[in-house]
Amino acid sequence: MGPGMFPTLVGSLLAILGIVIALRGLRREGAPPDRFHLRPFVLLLLAIAIFALAVEPLGLFVTILLAVAVAGFADRELSRLAMAITAVALAIGSCIVFVKLLGLQLEIWPPFFR
Amino acid sequence: MEFFSDFGLGLVTALSWQNLLYCFLGVFLGTLVGVLPGLGPVATIAMLLPATFALGPAPAMIMLAGIYYGAQYGGSTTAILVNLPGESSSVVTALDGHQMARNGRAGPALGIAAISSFIAGCIATFVIALFAPPLAEIALKFGPAEYFSLMTLGLIAAVVLASGSVLKAVAMVLLGILLGLVGTDVNSGQQRFTFGVSGLTDGISFVALAMGLFGLADVILNLEQHEKQRVFVRVGSLLPSLADLRLCTGSIMRGTLLGSVLGILPGGGALLASFAAYTFEKRVAKPPRAFGQGDIRGVAAPEAANNAGAQTSFIPLLTLGIPSNPTMALLIGALMIQGIQPGPQIMTERPELFWGLIASMLIGNMMLLVLNLPLIGLWVRLLSIPYKFLYIAILIFCAIGTYSVSNSTVDLWALFAFTAIGYVFLKLDCEPAPLILGFILGPMMEENLRRALRISLGDPSVLVTRPLSAAFLVLSVVLLISMVAPSIRGHREKALQ
Numbered sequence: 001m002g003p004g005m006f007p008t009l010v011g012s013l014l015a016i017l018g019i020v021i022a023l024r025g026l027r028r029e030g031a032p033p034d035r036f037h038l039r040p041f042v043l044l045l046l047a048i049a050i051f052a053l054a055v056e057p058l059g060l061f062v063t064i065l066l067a068v069a070v071a072g073f074a075d076r077e078l079s080r081l082a083m084a085i086t087a088v089a090l091a092i093g094s095c096i097v098f099v100k101l102l103g104l105q106l107e108i109w110p111p112f113f114r
Numbered sequence: 115m116e117f118f119s120d121f122g123l124g125l126v127t128a129l130s131w132q133n134l135l136y137c138f139l140g141v142f143l144g145t146l147v148g149v150l151p152g153l154g155p156v157a158t159i160a161m162l163l164p165a166t167f168a169l170g171p172a173p174a175m176i177m178l179a180g181i182y183y184g185a186q187y188g189g190s191t192t193a194i195l196v197n198l199p200g201e202s203s204s205v206v207t208a209l210d211g212h213q214m215a216r217n218g219r220a221g222p223a224l225g226i227a228a229i230s231s232f233i234a235g236c237i238a239t240f241v242i243a244l245f246a247p248p249l250a251e252i253a254l255k256f257g258p259a260e261y262f263s264l265m266t267l268g269l270i271a272a273v274v275l276a277s278g279s280v281l282k283a284v285a286m287v288l289l290g291i292l293l294g295l296v297g298t299d300v301n302s303g304q305q306r307f308t309f310g311v312s313g314l315t316d317g318i319s320f321v322a323l324a325m326g327l328f329g330l331a332d333v334i335l336n337l338e339q340h341e342k343q344r345v346f347v348r349v350g351s352l353l354p355s356l357a358d359l360r361l362c363t364g365s366i367m368r369g370t371l372l373g374s375v376l377g378i379l380p381g382g383g384a385l386l387a388s389f390a391a392y393t394f395e396k397r398v399a400k401p402p403r404a405f406g407q408g409d410i411r412g413v414a415a416p417e418a419a420n421n422a423g424a425q426t427s428f429i430p431l432l433t434l435g436i437p438s439n440p441t442m443a444l445l446i447g448a449l450m451i452q453g454i455q456p457g458p459q460i461m462t463e464r465p466e467l468f469w470g471l472i473a474s475m476l477i478g479n480m481m482l483l484v485l486n487l488p489l490i491g492l493w494v495r496l497l498s499i500p501y502k503f504l505y506i507a508i509l510i511f512c513a514i515g516t517y518s519v520s521n522s523t524v525d526l527w528a529l530f531a532f533t534a535i536g537y538v539f540l541k542l543d544c545e546p547a548p549l550i551l552g553f554i555l556g557p558m559m560e561e562n563l564r565r566a567l568r569i570s571l572g573d574p575s576v577l578v579t580r581p582l583s584a585a586f587l588v589l590s591v592v593l594l595i596s597m598v599a600p601s602i603r604g605h606r607e608k609a610l611q
Contacts, residue, residue, distance in 0.1 A: 001567050001572065002302065003301065003302045007292065007307075010288055010556075013288055014288040014292065017281060017288065020281065021281050021285060024281070033542060036541060039338075040337035040338055041334050044330060044334055044337075045533060047509060048330070048526065048530045055513075055517060064510055067509070068510065071505075074505070075501075075505065077502055078503075082502075082503075086507075090506065094510060098514055098518070102164075103165065104165065104514070104518040105521055106517070
């Protein structure tokens with residue numbers, strides 16, 4: 001009953017199921033999977049990555065501007081001006097609501113501004 | 115009678131100024147995120163979770179619960195007016211509701227949605243108040259073996275209720291359990307599947323998992339489909355006619371009953387309840403008018419059911435400490451932040467919290483009726499925000515929410531990974547809900563299994579020699595076998611369409 005017992009049990013079950021699903025998939029003619037759309041997929045992930053990298057060194061305000069600048073391109077219809085306004089509005093709004101009102105432990109400004 | 119004194123205590127708690135304020139805040143926010151398509155109660159509660167630390171346990175739970183059932187009201191507005199589910203549980207409301215709106219009856223559709231939600235909410239509150247105490251009493255007698263078998267049954271039930279391939283759903287549950295085991299083993303202190311990453315010693319962040327699989331993966335999917343032009347309709351008078359009300363009475367009652375029962379089941383809650391109620395109503399309603407072409411009963415039944423289901427899904431949480439859906443899992447998180455171990459002892463140790471929460475649901479439902487009938491214009495205007503602005507806000511809110519739970523960038527990378535995985539899952543028709551339930555129940559199952567085996571000195575037969583535990587396991591096996599039986603499978607596919 002060590003730490004490995006339960007994971008081994010569940011893992012073996014999952015492996016068996018995986019084999020069964022794979023074999024059934026090989027045997028049957030199925031519809032091809034839905035097409036992947038790379039543009040929103042890559043840009044949204046990139047925006048999360050930027051958020052993760054920037055939020056501690058640069059503070060919330062700048063991070064939101066950067067993340068919106070990337071994520072905004074995921075939708076073709078959004079104009080540059082609208083994107084800039086959204087970015088600034090979101091940055092100001094988030095800093096006020098999350099940091100000032102809800103009291104989340106986030107730095108707003110980069111360290112050289114503080 | 116004891117019931118009245120208990121409920122009275124709850125009312126006193128719920129009616130304090132502070133709790134009234136947070137109850138209002140909760141239902142207001144709930145309606146807001148319910149109206150906005152793409153932002154659900156899971157993401158909202160996750161974002162507010164860190165902020166509830168400063169509140170006491172009662173206001174925190176009252177507010178978070180309000181968000182969940184409030185979202186059920188808001189979702190119907192979007193479904194009826196623009197044919198988009200504001201909330202996943204209002205998908206079926208759109209069928210007849212939007213048709214009614216196109217026939218120029220948007221007002222009565224909105225009115226009956228709010229009224230049936232209100233009636234169902236009030237009845238469900240009493241269902242909780244009546245059934246939770248005896249259930250908690252039974253639960254106090256449960257040993258680890260019973261808990262393990264009950265959770266097995268819960269997971270199997272979640273698989274049965276999931277749409278799509280059974281095999282895939284079982285695989286998703288198992289994957290969820292394994293993901294839930296990442297981190298430090300509580301018994302031995304060993305690191306499991308952390309690969310030396312210090313941020314994973316406490317396990318994978320539940321909020322990152324839920325927001326990635328449910329929130330952001332959906333956002334990507336929405337972005338690739340071109341936005342439909344939203345057609346607005348005039349609302350007009352909200353009050354349904356007396357004939358409408360008479361026609362709907364039966365539907366509301368059936369919807370409430372079905373919703374209350376399905377809400378208790380693991381994997382259940384609002385979503386399943388509304389689907390089941392609509393299917394059921396189509397079959398039994400007399401005279402069988404044209405469902406799908408604007409039948410008011412097609413709005414009343416699922417709206418009653420989803421609100422009843424949203425509320426009774428608190429029963430397993432409050433009596434067993436077992437969450438039946440992702441929202442309830444977050445509420446367990448909220449309780450733990452307050453230092454309260456969820457389980458049957460809440461009722462006896464914290465009666466003011468337990469009964470206060472239940473009484474607040476009654477008050478919250480009244481507030482929602484006011485918020486949704488006279489103030490409907492406000493919510494309609496909110497709908498004019500195009501998705502191209504909304505998705506950016508959702509992205510930023512999800513990122514902030516994920517980070518702020520424990521101020522860790524590792525959680526943000528988990529969000530990154532689960533967003534990517536979630537999108538692939540959606541493309542491959544693998545439903546994320548069973549995975550999330552496995553993730554939450556997995557560690558609890560392991561803990562109870564090991565405890566049971568330690569008590570029985572390593573003899574696994576303890577799971578089948580204790581009568582209650584054996585009953586749960588037999589039920590699980592029967593459920594699983596019935597899934598493979600072709601006749602029932604056909605039935606299930608039809609019902610879950």
